[in-house]
Amino acid sequence: MSSEAEQSTDQDAYDMSDARLALTLCITKNRAGSETDVKALEQMYEALGFKSTVRRNLPAKGFWEELEKFREAMDQMKDPVSCCFVVLMAHGEEGILQGVDDNTIQLEELFAMLTNKNCRALRGKPKVFIVQACRGDQKDSGEVVQPKETGETVLLSKEQPPKLPTYTDALHVFATVEGYLAYRHENDGSFFIQTLVDVFTNMKGHILDLLTEVTRRMADAELMQGGKPRKVNPEVQSTLRKLLYLQ
Template sequence: MSSPHSAGQWGFKILLSWKQRQPRSVNKRKVLADALREVYRDDLAGLVDGNFKPKSRSTTTKAVIPQQEVTRQHTSSIVEPKTKYTARGVPPTGSGSDNPEDTDSEEGNSDDDSTKEFFEKWRNHDGVYINSSTPRGRCLIINNFKFEPEMRNRYGTEHDLNSLKDLFTKFKYTVTVKTDLTARDIKDTLNEESKQSMHDMYESFVLAILSHGTVDAVYGVDNETVPYKEIYNYFNGENCKSLIGKPKIIIIQACQGKDEDGGVVPDGGEVKQDDNVDASSPSPSDLMDEKDYPDGAQKSPTMADFFIATATTQDYVSWRNTQTGTWFIQALVHIYRKYAGKKDISAMSSKVNSLVASKTSTAGKKQIPDFRNRLRKKFYFFPGH
Protein backbone atom coordinates (compact mmCIF):
# COMPACT_ATOMS: atom_id res chain seq x y z
CA MET A 1 0.00 0.00 0.00
CA SER A 2 1.32 3.42 -0.85
CA SER A 3 2.16 5.82 1.96
CA PRO A 4 0.02 8.96 2.53
CA HIS A 5 2.95 10.97 1.23
CA SER A 6 3.26 9.03 -2.05
CA ALA A 7 -0.54 8.99 -2.42
CA GLY A 8 -0.53 12.75 -2.10
CA GLN A 9 2.18 13.05 -4.74
CA TRP A 10 0.22 10.77 -7.06
CA GLY A 11 -2.92 12.82 -6.55
CA PHE A 12 -0.99 15.99 -7.32
CA LYS A 13 0.35 14.48 -10.56
CA ILE A 14 -3.18 13.52 -11.62
CA LEU A 15 -4.47 17.04 -10.97
CA LEU A 16 -1.49 18.58 -12.77
CA SER A 17 -2.05 16.32 -15.79
CA TRP A 18 -5.76 17.20 -15.83
CA LYS A 19 -4.99 20.91 -15.64
CA GLN A 20 -2.49 20.76 -18.51
CA ARG A 21 -5.03 19.02 -20.77
CA GLN A 22 -7.73 21.63 -20.31
CA PRO A 23 -8.12 24.33 -22.98
CA ARG A 24 -6.81 27.74 -21.91
CA SER A 25 -10.29 29.20 -22.21
CA VAL A 26 -11.62 26.90 -19.46
CA ASN A 27 -11.88 28.26 -15.92
CA LYS A 28 -10.12 25.30 -14.31
CA ARG A 29 -10.70 26.46 -10.76
CA LYS A 30 -14.46 26.69 -11.32
CA VAL A 31 -14.59 23.29 -13.03
CA LEU A 32 -12.76 21.64 -10.14
CA ALA A 33 -14.90 23.40 -7.52
CA ASP A 34 -18.11 22.33 -9.30
CA ALA A 35 -16.87 18.74 -9.48
CA LEU A 36 -16.17 18.71 -5.74
CA ARG A 37 -19.65 20.02 -5.02
CA GLU A 38 -21.08 17.19 -7.11
CA VAL A 39 -19.60 14.72 -4.63
CA TYR A 40 -20.80 16.77 -1.65
CA ARG A 41 -17.37 18.16 -0.73
CA ASP A 42 -18.45 21.77 -0.38
CA ASP A 43 -15.65 22.30 2.13
CA LEU A 44 -12.96 21.47 -0.44
CA ALA A 45 -14.83 23.34 -3.16
CA GLY A 46 -14.78 26.40 -0.94
CA LEU A 47 -11.03 26.12 -0.54
CA VAL A 48 -10.59 25.84 -4.30
CA ASP A 49 -12.66 28.91 -5.14
CA GLY A 50 -11.41 30.88 -2.15
CA ASN A 51 -14.76 31.36 -0.40
CA PHE A 52 -14.11 29.14 2.59
CA LYS A 53 -11.61 29.42 5.40
CA PRO A 54 -10.99 26.43 7.65
CA LYS A 55 -11.97 27.10 11.23
CA SER A 56 -8.76 26.69 13.22
CA ARG A 57 -6.34 27.71 10.51
CA SER A 58 -4.58 30.20 12.75
CA THR A 59 -4.21 27.78 15.64
CA THR A 60 -3.43 24.40 14.14
CA THR A 61 0.11 24.98 12.99
CA LYS A 62 2.70 22.64 14.35
CA ALA A 63 4.77 25.48 15.70
CA VAL A 64 2.12 27.21 17.74
CA ILE A 65 4.70 28.92 19.78
CA PRO A 66 4.22 32.53 20.67
CA GLN A 67 6.83 35.01 19.68
CA GLN A 68 8.43 37.61 21.81
CA GLU A 69 10.79 40.12 20.36
CA VAL A 70 10.35 42.89 22.72
CA THR A 71 7.12 42.04 24.31
CA ARG A 72 5.14 45.22 24.28
CA GLN A 73 1.47 45.52 24.00
CA HIS A 74 0.01 47.64 21.34
CA THR A 75 -3.14 47.76 19.39
CA SER A 76 -2.62 47.13 15.79
CA SER A 77 -4.11 45.20 13.04
CA ILE A 78 -5.24 46.13 9.70
CA VAL A 79 -8.45 46.99 11.39
CA GLU A 80 -6.71 48.60 14.31
CA PRO A 81 -8.13 46.45 17.11
CA LYS A 82 -8.09 48.10 20.50
CA THR A 83 -5.78 46.13 22.74
CA LYS A 84 -3.65 47.26 25.62
CA TYR A 85 0.11 47.14 25.65
CA THR A 86 2.51 46.96 28.51
CA ALA A 87 5.75 48.75 28.70
CA ARG A 88 8.25 45.97 28.05
CA GLY A 89 6.32 43.99 25.55
CA VAL A 90 4.45 41.98 28.11
CA PRO A 91 0.74 41.51 27.48
CA PRO A 92 -1.56 42.31 30.39
CA THR A 93 -2.56 39.21 32.28
CA GLY A 94 -5.58 37.50 30.85
CA SER A 95 -5.83 39.63 27.72
CA GLY A 96 -4.48 39.67 24.23
CA SER A 97 -2.13 42.48 23.58
CA ASP A 98 0.34 43.98 21.20
CA ASN A 99 3.95 43.88 22.09
CA PRO A 100 6.70 45.45 20.16
CA GLU A 101 6.41 43.18 17.31
CA ASP A 102 2.76 43.51 16.56
CA THR A 103 0.82 43.59 13.32
CA ASP A 104 -2.44 43.79 11.40
CA SER A 105 -4.90 41.03 11.09
CA GLU A 106 -7.15 41.97 8.21
CA GLU A 107 -6.47 39.92 5.12
CA GLY A 108 -6.19 41.19 1.62
CA ASN A 109 -8.64 40.06 -1.00
CA SER A 110 -6.65 38.77 -3.91
CA ASP A 111 -3.69 36.54 -4.44
CA ASP A 112 -4.88 35.96 -8.01
CA ASP A 113 -4.88 39.57 -9.26
CA SER A 114 -2.33 38.72 -11.87
CA THR A 115 -4.08 38.34 -15.18
CA LYS A 116 -2.76 35.96 -17.79
CA GLU A 117 -1.92 38.93 -20.01
CA PHE A 118 0.19 40.54 -17.28
CA PHE A 119 2.00 37.29 -16.58
CA GLU A 120 2.72 36.63 -20.26
CA LYS A 121 3.91 40.20 -20.78
CA TRP A 122 6.43 40.26 -17.93
CA ARG A 123 7.50 36.67 -17.23
CA ASN A 124 10.41 36.76 -19.71
CA HIS A 125 11.08 40.50 -19.80
CA ASP A 126 14.77 41.44 -19.62
CA GLY A 127 14.11 43.76 -16.69
CA VAL A 128 12.22 41.17 -14.65
CA TYR A 129 13.53 38.13 -12.77
CA ILE A 130 12.26 34.82 -14.11
CA ASN A 131 9.95 33.38 -11.45
CA SER A 132 7.60 30.87 -13.02
CA SER A 133 8.92 27.48 -11.92
CA THR A 134 6.63 25.17 -9.97
CA PRO A 135 7.43 25.31 -7.15
CA ARG A 136 8.77 28.86 -7.37
CA GLY A 137 11.35 27.93 -4.78
CA ARG A 138 11.89 27.02 -1.16
CA CYS A 139 10.58 29.08 1.75
CA LEU A 140 12.25 28.53 5.11
CA ILE A 141 10.53 29.96 8.20
CA ILE A 142 12.32 30.00 11.57
CA ASN A 143 9.85 30.72 14.36
CA ASN A 144 11.20 31.21 17.89
CA PHE A 145 8.60 31.31 20.65
CA LYS A 146 9.84 29.72 23.83
CA PHE A 147 12.94 31.44 25.23
CA GLU A 148 15.09 30.84 28.27
CA PRO A 149 13.82 32.65 31.40
CA GLU A 150 15.80 35.84 30.81
CA MET A 151 13.52 36.64 27.85
CA ARG A 152 9.77 36.45 27.58
CA ASN A 153 8.04 34.00 25.27
CA ARG A 154 6.74 35.51 22.05
CA TYR A 155 2.99 35.08 22.39
CA GLY A 156 1.16 35.81 19.16
CA THR A 157 3.93 34.61 16.86
CA GLU A 158 1.77 31.67 15.77
CA HIS A 159 -0.44 34.12 13.87
CA ASP A 160 2.55 35.39 11.90
CA LEU A 161 3.71 31.84 11.24
CA ASN A 162 0.32 30.73 9.95
CA SER A 163 -0.07 33.84 7.80
CA LEU A 164 3.35 33.39 6.18
CA LYS A 165 2.83 29.66 5.62
CA ASP A 166 -0.51 30.27 3.96
CA LEU A 167 0.81 33.15 1.84
CA PHE A 168 3.88 31.43 0.44
CA THR A 169 2.10 28.13 -0.06
CA LYS A 170 -0.41 29.98 -2.23
CA PHE A 171 2.49 31.68 -4.00
CA LYS A 172 3.71 28.16 -4.90
CA TYR A 173 6.70 27.87 -2.57
CA THR A 174 7.68 24.70 -0.73
CA VAL A 175 7.45 25.83 2.90
CA THR A 176 9.62 24.39 5.68
CA VAL A 177 9.17 25.48 9.31
CA LYS A 178 11.76 25.24 12.09
CA THR A 179 10.82 26.19 15.64
CA ASP A 180 12.60 27.23 18.83
CA LEU A 181 16.17 27.20 17.55
CA THR A 182 19.24 28.20 19.52
CA ALA A 183 21.75 30.51 17.85
CA ARG A 184 23.85 27.46 16.92
CA ASP A 185 20.78 25.70 15.53
CA ILE A 186 19.90 28.76 13.45
CA LYS A 187 23.37 28.79 11.92
CA ASP A 188 23.30 25.05 11.23
CA THR A 189 19.83 25.31 9.68
CA LEU A 190 20.86 28.19 7.41
CA ASN A 191 24.04 26.40 6.37
CA GLU A 192 22.06 23.25 5.55
CA GLU A 193 19.52 25.29 3.58
CA SER A 194 22.27 26.96 1.56
CA LYS A 195 23.42 23.49 0.44
CA GLN A 196 19.97 22.36 -0.72
CA SER A 197 20.30 20.88 -4.19
CA MET A 198 16.69 21.85 -5.01
CA HIS A 199 17.73 25.51 -5.36
CA ASP A 200 19.25 24.56 -8.71
CA MET A 201 15.81 23.76 -10.11
CA TYR A 202 13.91 26.69 -8.61
CA GLU A 203 13.95 30.39 -9.42
CA SER A 204 13.76 32.24 -6.09
CA PHE A 205 14.16 31.73 -2.34
CA VAL A 206 12.38 33.11 0.73
CA LEU A 207 13.70 33.12 4.30
CA ALA A 208 11.63 34.43 7.22
CA ILE A 209 12.93 34.65 10.78
CA LEU A 210 10.52 35.44 13.63
CA SER A 211 12.33 36.02 16.91
CA HIS A 212 13.58 38.49 19.51
CA GLY A 213 16.36 40.74 18.31
CA THR A 214 18.87 43.47 18.97
CA VAL A 215 20.78 45.84 16.69
CA ASP A 216 21.44 43.98 13.41
CA ALA A 217 21.05 40.55 15.01
CA VAL A 218 18.42 38.01 16.03
CA TYR A 219 18.33 35.93 19.19
CA GLY A 220 18.22 32.17 19.41
CA VAL A 221 16.06 30.74 22.19
CA ASP A 222 19.27 30.38 24.25
CA ASN A 223 19.58 34.20 24.23
CA GLU A 224 22.69 34.09 22.02
CA THR A 225 22.71 36.21 18.85
CA VAL A 226 23.15 35.62 15.13
CA PRO A 227 24.20 38.78 13.23
CA TYR A 228 22.18 39.80 10.18
CA LYS A 229 25.37 39.85 8.12
CA GLU A 230 26.05 36.21 8.93
CA ILE A 231 22.49 35.30 7.96
CA TYR A 232 22.87 36.97 4.56
CA ASN A 233 26.29 35.46 3.95
CA TYR A 234 24.98 31.90 3.98
CA PHE A 235 23.16 32.71 0.74
CA ASN A 236 25.61 35.01 -1.03
CA GLY A 237 27.34 34.21 -4.29
CA GLU A 238 30.33 32.60 -2.61
CA ASN A 239 28.48 30.28 -0.24
CA CYS A 240 25.37 29.39 -2.23
CA LYS A 241 26.24 28.95 -5.89
CA SER A 242 22.81 27.53 -6.75
CA LEU A 243 21.16 30.89 -5.94
CA ILE A 244 23.54 33.12 -7.92
CA GLY A 245 21.50 35.48 -10.07
CA LYS A 246 18.26 34.45 -8.36
CA PRO A 247 16.22 36.69 -6.05
CA LYS A 248 16.65 35.94 -2.36
CA ILE A 249 13.89 37.45 -0.20
CA ILE A 250 14.80 37.72 3.49
CA ILE A 251 12.15 38.78 6.01
CA ILE A 252 13.14 39.39 9.64
CA GLN A 253 10.58 40.08 12.35
CA ALA A 254 12.57 41.17 15.39
CA CYS A 255 13.36 44.25 17.42
CA GLN A 256 16.60 46.10 16.69
CA GLY A 257 17.02 47.75 20.06
CA LYS A 258 15.00 49.13 22.96
CA ASP A 259 14.04 52.60 21.74
CA GLU A 260 10.36 53.32 21.27
CA ASP A 261 9.27 55.67 18.49
CA GLY A 262 7.05 58.39 19.93
CA GLY A 263 6.36 59.84 16.48
CA VAL A 264 6.61 63.45 15.30
CA VAL A 265 4.17 66.11 14.17
CA PRO A 266 4.97 67.98 10.91
CA ASP A 267 5.69 71.67 11.48
CA GLY A 268 4.39 72.68 8.08
CA GLY A 269 7.81 73.53 6.66
CA GLU A 270 8.28 72.81 2.97
CA VAL A 271 11.25 70.99 1.52
CA LYS A 272 12.64 72.71 -1.54
CA GLN A 273 13.41 70.56 -4.53
CA ASP A 274 17.05 71.68 -4.47
CA ASP A 275 17.43 70.29 -0.96
CA ASN A 276 17.16 66.79 -2.38
CA VAL A 277 20.15 67.18 -4.67
CA ASP A 278 23.78 66.89 -3.61
CA ALA A 279 25.89 68.94 -5.97
CA SER A 280 28.91 66.81 -5.19
CA SER A 281 27.15 63.61 -6.23
CA PRO A 282 28.67 61.90 -9.28
CA SER A 283 26.74 62.04 -12.52
CA PRO A 284 25.70 58.82 -14.28
CA SER A 285 28.57 59.24 -16.73
CA ASP A 286 31.06 59.45 -13.86
CA LEU A 287 29.85 56.08 -12.62
CA MET A 288 30.13 54.38 -16.02
CA ASP A 289 33.68 55.00 -17.12
CA GLU A 290 34.93 52.59 -19.79
CA LYS A 291 37.82 51.48 -17.62
CA ASP A 292 35.33 49.97 -15.15
CA TYR A 293 34.03 47.41 -17.64
CA PRO A 294 35.59 43.91 -17.49
CA ASP A 295 36.72 42.33 -20.73
CA GLY A 296 36.14 38.79 -19.46
CA ALA A 297 33.06 36.86 -18.41
CA GLN A 298 30.37 38.90 -16.69
CA LYS A 299 30.32 38.42 -12.94
CA SER A 300 27.67 39.11 -10.31
CA PRO A 301 28.44 41.04 -7.12
CA THR A 302 28.65 38.64 -4.19
CA MET A 303 25.78 40.27 -2.29
CA ALA A 304 23.57 40.96 -5.32
CA ASP A 305 19.98 39.81 -5.79
CA PHE A 306 18.93 40.19 -2.15
CA PHE A 307 15.76 41.89 -0.97
CA ILE A 308 15.82 42.34 2.79
CA ALA A 309 12.77 43.33 4.81
CA THR A 310 13.15 44.01 8.53
CA ALA A 311 10.38 44.92 10.95
CA THR A 312 11.93 48.12 12.20
CA THR A 313 14.94 50.40 11.93
CA GLN A 314 18.15 50.23 13.93
CA ASP A 315 17.81 50.79 17.70
CA TYR A 316 14.00 50.56 17.71
CA VAL A 317 11.53 47.97 18.95
CA SER A 318 8.84 46.37 16.82
CA TRP A 319 5.33 45.70 18.05
CA ARG A 320 3.46 42.42 18.39
CA ASN A 321 -0.20 41.81 19.25
CA THR A 322 -0.69 38.56 21.14
CA GLN A 323 -4.05 37.99 19.45
CA THR A 324 -3.26 38.99 15.88
CA GLY A 325 0.50 38.88 15.37
CA THR A 326 3.06 41.57 14.60
CA TRP A 327 2.30 44.84 12.86
CA PHE A 328 5.01 44.19 10.30
CA ILE A 329 4.31 40.59 9.27
CA GLN A 330 0.54 41.03 9.17
CA ALA A 331 0.87 44.22 7.11
CA LEU A 332 3.33 42.54 4.73
CA VAL A 333 1.06 39.51 4.25
CA HIS A 334 -1.98 41.75 3.73
CA ILE A 335 -0.23 43.85 1.08
CA TYR A 336 1.31 40.86 -0.70
CA ARG A 337 -2.04 39.08 -0.87
CA LYS A 338 -3.72 42.13 -2.28
CA TYR A 339 -1.12 43.46 -4.73
CA ALA A 340 1.35 40.69 -5.64
CA GLY A 341 -0.58 39.94 -8.81
CA LYS A 342 0.49 43.14 -10.53
CA LYS A 343 3.07 44.91 -8.38
CA ASP A 344 6.72 44.11 -7.91
CA ILE A 345 8.15 43.58 -4.45
CA SER A 346 9.73 47.02 -4.25
CA ALA A 347 6.47 48.81 -5.03
CA MET A 348 4.67 46.73 -2.41
CA SER A 349 7.24 47.72 0.21
CA SER A 350 6.09 51.34 0.15
CA LYS A 351 2.57 50.13 0.85
CA VAL A 352 3.79 47.99 3.75
CA ASN A 353 5.63 51.00 5.17
CA SER A 354 2.53 53.14 4.85
CA LEU A 355 0.31 50.57 6.54
CA VAL A 356 2.66 49.96 9.47
CA ALA A 357 3.30 53.69 9.88
CA SER A 358 -0.45 54.30 10.14
CA LYS A 359 -0.63 52.25 13.33
CA THR A 360 -0.29 53.61 16.83
CA SER A 361 -0.03 51.70 20.08
CA THR A 362 -2.24 52.54 23.03
CA ALA A 363 0.82 54.24 24.51
CA GLY A 364 1.13 56.42 21.41
CA LYS A 365 4.14 54.61 19.94
CA LYS A 366 4.90 54.18 16.23
CA GLN A 367 6.95 51.89 13.99
CA ILE A 368 8.45 51.95 10.50
CA PRO A 369 9.94 48.90 8.72
CA ASP A 370 13.25 48.94 6.90
CA PHE A 371 13.71 47.57 3.36
CA ARG A 372 17.03 47.07 1.60
CA ASN A 373 16.82 46.42 -2.12
CA ARG A 374 19.84 44.77 -3.74
CA LEU A 375 17.85 43.35 -6.63
CA ARG A 376 19.04 44.13 -10.17
CA LYS A 377 15.65 43.67 -11.80
CA LYS A 378 12.01 43.83 -10.84
CA PHE A 379 10.75 40.84 -8.90
CA TYR A 380 7.16 39.59 -9.16
CA PHE A 381 5.70 36.63 -7.27
CA PHE A 382 3.28 35.95 -10.16
CA PRO A 383 0.67 34.26 -7.94
CA GLY A 384 -1.93 32.18 -9.72
CA HIS A 385 0.36 31.19 -12.62
Protein backbone atom coordinates in the same frame (compact mmCIF):
# COMPACT_ATOMS: atom_id res chain seq x y z
CA MET B 1 -4.54 45.13 -21.65
CA SER B 2 -1.46 43.25 -20.45
CA SER B 3 -0.36 43.39 -16.84
CA GLU B 4 2.68 45.29 -15.63
CA ALA B 5 4.59 42.05 -15.21
CA GLU B 6 3.72 40.93 -18.75
CA GLN B 7 5.03 44.19 -20.14
CA SER B 8 8.45 43.60 -18.58
CA THR B 9 11.16 42.04 -20.71
CA ASP B 10 13.40 39.19 -19.59
CA GLN B 11 16.03 41.79 -18.73
CA ASP B 12 13.57 43.76 -16.58
CA ALA B 13 12.24 40.98 -14.33
CA TYR B 14 13.52 37.87 -12.59
CA ASP B 15 12.38 34.55 -14.06
CA MET B 16 10.02 33.07 -11.47
CA SER B 17 9.01 29.97 -13.44
CA ASP B 18 11.16 27.52 -11.43
CA ALA B 19 10.99 26.39 -7.81
CA ARG B 20 10.17 28.87 -5.08
CA LEU B 21 11.42 27.95 -1.61
CA ALA B 22 10.80 29.47 1.81
CA LEU B 23 12.39 28.88 5.21
CA THR B 24 10.91 30.26 8.43
CA LEU B 25 13.10 30.18 11.56
CA CYS B 26 11.01 31.32 14.50
CA ILE B 27 11.34 31.55 18.26
CA THR B 28 7.82 31.05 19.59
CA LYS B 29 8.72 30.49 23.26
CA ASN B 30 7.95 33.63 25.28
CA ARG B 31 6.86 35.42 22.09
CA ALA B 32 3.05 35.46 22.30
CA GLY B 33 1.42 35.89 18.92
CA SER B 34 4.29 34.42 16.93
CA GLU B 35 2.30 31.30 16.01
CA THR B 36 -0.31 33.60 14.46
CA ASP B 37 2.50 35.00 12.29
CA VAL B 38 3.66 31.52 11.28
CA LYS B 39 0.14 30.55 10.19
CA ALA B 40 -0.22 33.75 8.17
CA LEU B 41 3.13 33.18 6.47
CA GLU B 42 2.20 29.61 5.58
CA GLN B 43 -1.00 30.84 3.92
CA MET B 44 1.00 33.44 2.01
CA TYR B 45 3.55 30.87 0.82
CA GLU B 46 0.78 28.63 -0.43
CA ALA B 47 -0.90 31.48 -2.28
CA LEU B 48 2.38 32.52 -3.93
CA GLY B 49 3.52 29.01 -4.85
CA PHE B 50 6.39 28.63 -2.37
CA LYS B 51 7.39 25.31 -0.84
CA SER B 52 7.81 26.10 2.85
CA THR B 53 9.86 24.74 5.74
CA VAL B 54 9.32 25.94 9.33
CA ARG B 55 11.67 25.44 12.28
CA ARG B 56 10.77 26.63 15.78
CA ASN B 57 12.59 27.41 19.03
CA LEU B 58 16.16 27.08 17.84
CA PRO B 59 19.29 27.78 19.86
CA ALA B 60 21.35 30.61 18.40
CA LYS B 61 23.61 28.18 16.56
CA GLY B 62 20.50 26.46 15.19
CA PHE B 63 19.67 29.46 13.01
CA TRP B 64 22.97 28.98 11.20
CA GLU B 65 22.64 25.18 11.06
CA GLU B 66 19.12 25.22 9.62
CA LEU B 67 20.06 27.82 7.03
CA GLU B 68 23.08 25.75 6.08
CA LYS B 69 20.83 22.70 5.55
CA PHE B 70 18.51 24.84 3.45
CA ARG B 71 21.40 26.05 1.31
CA GLU B 72 22.86 22.58 0.84
CA ALA B 73 19.48 21.16 -0.17
CA MET B 74 19.11 23.88 -2.83
CA ASP B 75 22.62 23.33 -4.17
CA GLN B 76 21.87 19.60 -4.52
CA MET B 77 18.55 20.04 -6.31
CA LYS B 78 18.46 18.85 -9.92
CA ASP B 79 15.86 21.43 -10.89
CA PRO B 80 16.68 25.16 -10.76
CA VAL B 81 15.45 27.54 -8.07
CA SER B 82 13.84 30.87 -8.96
CA CYS B 83 13.75 32.58 -5.59
CA CYS B 84 13.94 32.02 -1.86
CA PHE B 85 12.38 33.68 1.17
CA VAL B 86 14.01 33.39 4.60
CA VAL B 87 11.94 34.70 7.50
CA LEU B 88 13.70 35.20 10.83
CA MET B 89 11.56 35.87 13.92
CA ALA B 90 13.04 36.19 17.40
CA HIS B 91 13.94 38.62 20.15
CA GLY B 92 16.85 40.72 19.04
CA GLU B 93 18.92 43.86 19.09
CA GLU B 94 20.67 45.71 16.28
CA GLY B 95 22.40 43.14 14.08
CA ILE B 96 21.69 40.11 16.26
CA LEU B 97 19.02 37.50 16.98
CA GLN B 98 18.56 35.68 20.28
CA GLY B 99 18.10 31.93 20.28
CA VAL B 100 15.91 29.96 22.66
CA ASP B 101 19.11 29.29 24.67
CA ASP B 102 19.54 33.08 25.17
CA ASN B 103 22.74 33.04 23.11
CA THR B 104 22.95 35.30 20.07
CA ILE B 105 23.92 35.11 16.42
CA GLN B 106 24.91 37.88 14.04
CA LEU B 107 22.43 38.58 11.25
CA GLU B 108 25.31 39.26 8.85
CA GLU B 109 26.46 35.64 9.31
CA LEU B 110 23.06 34.46 8.12
CA PHE B 111 22.82 36.93 5.25
CA ALA B 112 26.29 35.92 4.04
CA MET B 113 25.31 32.26 3.65
CA LEU B 114 23.16 32.96 0.59
CA THR B 115 25.34 35.43 -1.30
CA ASN B 116 26.26 34.81 -4.94
CA LYS B 117 29.62 33.51 -3.68
CA ASN B 118 28.30 31.10 -1.06
CA CYS B 119 25.12 29.67 -2.63
CA ARG B 120 25.45 28.28 -6.13
CA ALA B 121 21.72 27.57 -6.57
CA LEU B 122 20.83 31.21 -5.89
CA ARG B 123 23.59 32.84 -7.91
CA GLY B 124 21.91 35.76 -9.67
CA LYS B 125 18.55 34.78 -8.12
CA PRO B 126 16.53 36.89 -5.65
CA LYS B 127 17.13 36.14 -1.98
CA VAL B 128 14.59 37.78 0.32
CA PHE B 129 15.29 37.98 4.07
CA ILE B 130 12.42 39.16 6.28
CA VAL B 131 13.41 39.96 9.86
CA GLN B 132 10.78 40.31 12.59
CA ALA B 133 12.87 41.33 15.60
CA CYS B 134 13.61 44.38 17.67
CA ARG B 135 16.71 46.39 16.73
CA GLY B 136 16.96 48.30 19.99
CA ASP B 137 14.70 49.66 22.72
CA GLN B 138 13.86 53.11 21.36
CA LYS B 139 10.19 54.02 20.89
CA ASP B 140 8.86 56.36 18.22
CA SER B 141 6.07 58.72 19.25
CA GLY B 142 5.91 60.23 15.76
CA GLU B 143 6.40 63.76 14.45
CA VAL B 144 3.73 66.33 13.63
CA VAL B 145 5.65 68.04 10.81
CA GLN B 146 5.33 66.34 7.42
CA PRO B 147 8.82 65.99 5.90
CA LYS B 148 9.47 66.84 2.27
CA GLU B 149 9.52 63.86 -0.04
CA THR B 150 12.75 63.63 -2.01
CA GLY B 151 14.38 60.89 -3.97
CA GLU B 152 16.80 60.08 -6.69
CA THR B 153 16.71 57.45 -9.40
CA VAL B 154 19.97 56.24 -10.85
CA LEU B 155 19.72 54.37 -14.12
CA LEU B 156 22.55 52.20 -15.35
CA SER B 157 22.59 51.47 -19.07
CA LYS B 158 25.74 49.34 -19.23
CA GLU B 159 25.53 45.83 -20.62
CA GLN B 160 25.35 42.96 -18.13
CA PRO B 161 28.93 42.04 -17.15
CA PRO B 162 30.08 38.41 -17.29
CA LYS B 163 30.44 38.31 -13.49
CA LEU B 164 28.10 39.36 -10.71
CA PRO B 165 29.10 41.21 -7.55
CA THR B 166 29.01 39.01 -4.46
CA TYR B 167 26.17 40.85 -2.79
CA THR B 168 23.61 41.51 -5.53
CA ASP B 169 20.08 40.09 -5.83
CA ALA B 170 19.38 40.35 -2.10
CA LEU B 171 16.53 42.04 -0.29
CA HIS B 172 16.63 42.54 3.48
CA VAL B 173 13.37 43.72 5.03
CA PHE B 174 13.36 44.65 8.72
CA ALA B 175 10.27 45.10 10.88
CA THR B 176 11.65 48.38 12.19
CA VAL B 177 14.51 50.80 11.72
CA GLU B 178 17.86 50.62 13.49
CA GLY B 179 17.67 51.17 17.23
CA TYR B 180 13.91 50.78 17.60
CA LEU B 181 11.39 48.29 18.92
CA ALA B 182 9.29 46.01 16.73
CA TYR B 183 5.71 45.43 17.88
CA ARG B 184 3.87 42.15 18.33
CA HIS B 185 0.33 41.57 19.64
CA GLU B 186 -0.12 38.54 21.88
CA ASN B 187 -3.16 37.38 19.89
CA ASP B 188 -3.02 39.10 16.49
CA GLY B 189 0.67 38.58 15.78
CA SER B 190 3.26 41.16 14.78
CA PHE B 191 2.17 44.33 13.03
CA PHE B 192 4.90 43.97 10.39
CA ILE B 193 4.33 40.32 9.44
CA GLN B 194 0.55 40.65 9.34
CA THR B 195 0.72 43.77 7.14
CA LEU B 196 3.31 42.23 4.83
CA VAL B 197 1.32 39.02 4.38
CA ASP B 198 -1.87 40.95 3.58
CA VAL B 199 -0.14 43.10 0.95
CA PHE B 200 1.91 40.30 -0.64
CA THR B 201 -1.13 38.01 -0.85
CA ASN B 202 -3.75 40.46 -2.08
CA MET B 203 -1.89 42.98 -4.22
CA LYS B 204 0.02 42.72 -7.47
CA GLY B 205 3.14 44.57 -8.56
CA HIS B 206 6.86 44.15 -8.13
CA ILE B 207 8.11 43.57 -4.61
CA LEU B 208 9.57 47.02 -3.97
CA ASP B 209 6.22 48.59 -4.83
CA LEU B 210 4.51 46.14 -2.48
CA LEU B 211 6.95 47.02 0.28
CA THR B 212 6.21 50.69 -0.26
CA GLU B 213 2.56 49.87 0.42
CA VAL B 214 3.56 47.94 3.56
CA THR B 215 5.52 50.97 4.73
CA ARG B 216 2.61 53.33 3.99
CA ARG B 217 0.14 51.22 5.95
CA MET B 218 2.44 50.86 8.92
CA ALA B 219 3.35 54.54 8.92
CA ASP B 220 -0.31 55.59 8.75
CA ALA B 221 -1.29 53.39 11.69
CA GLU B 222 -0.90 54.26 15.35
CA LEU B 223 -0.11 51.60 17.92
CA MET B 224 -0.82 51.83 21.62
CA GLN B 225 1.82 50.63 24.08
CA GLY B 226 1.36 51.18 27.79
CA GLY B 227 -1.37 53.67 27.04
CA LYS B 228 0.90 55.76 24.80
CA PRO B 229 0.63 56.10 21.01
CA ARG B 230 3.59 54.77 19.00
CA LYS B 231 4.64 54.86 15.36
CA VAL B 232 6.72 52.26 13.54
CA ASN B 233 7.88 51.60 10.00
CA PRO B 234 9.91 48.85 8.30
CA GLU B 235 13.31 49.32 6.68
CA VAL B 236 14.14 47.90 3.23
CA GLN B 237 17.69 47.26 2.00
CA SER B 238 17.85 46.14 -1.63
CA THR B 239 20.55 45.07 -4.06
CA LEU B 240 18.04 43.61 -6.54
CA ARG B 241 19.07 44.04 -10.19
CA LYS B 242 15.66 43.34 -11.69
CA LEU B 243 11.98 43.59 -10.87
CA LEU B 244 10.72 40.78 -8.65
CA TYR B 245 7.08 39.78 -9.15
CA LEU B 246 5.51 37.30 -6.74
CA GLN B 247 2.07 37.09 -8.39
